[in-house]
Amino acid sequence: MRPILMDADVMSEPRNLIEVEDLRTHFFTDEGVVKAVDGVAFTIPAGKTVCVVGESGSGKSMTGRSILNMIPYPGRILEGAVKWRPNRAEPTNLLSLDPKGKAIRAIRGNDIALISQEPMAALSPVHTIGNQMVETIRLHLGKGKAEARERAAAMLAKVGIPKPELRLDQYAFQLSGGMRQRVCIALAVACEPKLLIADEPTTALDVTTQANILDLFQELGDDLGVSILFITHDLGVVAEIADQVVVMYLGQVVEQGPVEQIFHDPLHPYTRALLGSVPRVARGRAKRLNTIRGMVPSPFDRPHGCLFHPRCDLFEAGLCDQSVPPLQRYGDDRTARCFKAGGAG
Incomplete structure (x- = not known):
């Protein structure tokens, strides 16, 4: 397939809810600069699920937090734009808003909600589930206390929690891991957001609970029309819920496109190596699990040229280790950053 060199990292489309353009988030430490997010660009279409996938250290979580302009010290968003278009009006660049100001706080939790990997860190240990949910609903939706509690109970029931009225008066430590994660999801969708950012929400759960949570995300997308940015390292999860996939490596997007393609x-x-390392049930004689050779480099010692070249089976000396491959378009809705994309020689 012949690539088409792109003039810009992202092409605007009117149906996109979010357009991330040339996003760069760096951390300035005593050891050096960590380019956690380095020129990332992708879109989240309205009503679709976009999965961001990659190994640990690829910048997935920082990309999600950058969209909300929630970067901890010593990190800073240096460049880029996050164009938020909840309707057909002109988009708002979320990065142009004061990260502690009223405008961005009105969007967080209301229009865009974040679900973290560890619910015990997201839920208060000293407040009941009901207190936390009621406060959020009253803050963002302006409802009275009784109405807010009624809505909180309805949201718990929506995410499959039995006896929701009882759970409202319990604390996070009284619930199982799966129940706590459901509470976090209920808390996130209570204000009817247009976008959910789910950061590894099923990693700490057992297989059965994980499957139930994934079914829940699909139901939320279908029933409420919520767009979802799902951050994960699990390609099995990607195959199950994604409409589009964004593959990241060392802070860069290396490939993106529809999940089937x-x-x-x-x-x-890198995408082929990730897919090749997925465990499969082998018939007959047991086979050794495929792995990606080498390790993700230290963020303080990033390779020259293509970031993946030290681990790449298609490496060509003098090219891959000297020049940064441009992001190229393949067809209408696919991009890849590789001189030998598709295995070309």
Whole structure:
């Protein structure tokens, strides 16, 4: 497939809820600069689920937090734009808003909600589930206390929690891990957000609970029309829920496209390596699990040229280790950042 060199990292489309353009978030430490997010660009269409996938250290979580302009010290968003278009009006660049100001706080939790990986860190240990949910609903929706409690109970029931009225008066430590994660999801959707950012929400759960939570996300997308940015390292999860996939490596997007094309015709060697390392039930004689050779480099010692070249089976000396491959478009809705995308010689 012949690539088309892109003039910009992202192409605007009117149906996109979020357009991330050339996003750069760096951390300035005593050891050096960590380029956690380095020129990232992708879109989140309205009503779709976009999965961001990659190994630990690829910048997935920082990308999600950058969209909300929630970067902890010593990190800073240096460049880029996050164009928020909840309707057909002109988009708002979320990065142009004061990260502690009233405008961005009105969007967080109301229009865009974040679900973290660890619910015990997200839920207060000294307040009941009901107190936390009621406060959020009253703050964002302006409802009275009784009405807010009624809505909180309805949201708990919506996410499959039995006896919701009883759970409202309990504390987080009294619930199982799966129940706590459901509470976090109920808390996130209580104000009817247009976008959910889910950061590894099923990693700490057992397989059965994980499957139930994934079913819940799909139901929320179908029933409420919520767009979802799902951050994960699990390609099994991606295959189950994604409409589109964004593959990241060392802070850069190396490939993106529709989930069917990514899984059946991956263009980037890193994407192919990730897919090849997924465990499969082998018939007959047991086979050794495929792995990606080497390790993700230290963020303080990033390779020259293509960031993946030290681990790439298609490495070409003098090219891959000297020049940064441009982001190229393949067809209408696929991009890849590789000189040898698709295995070309």
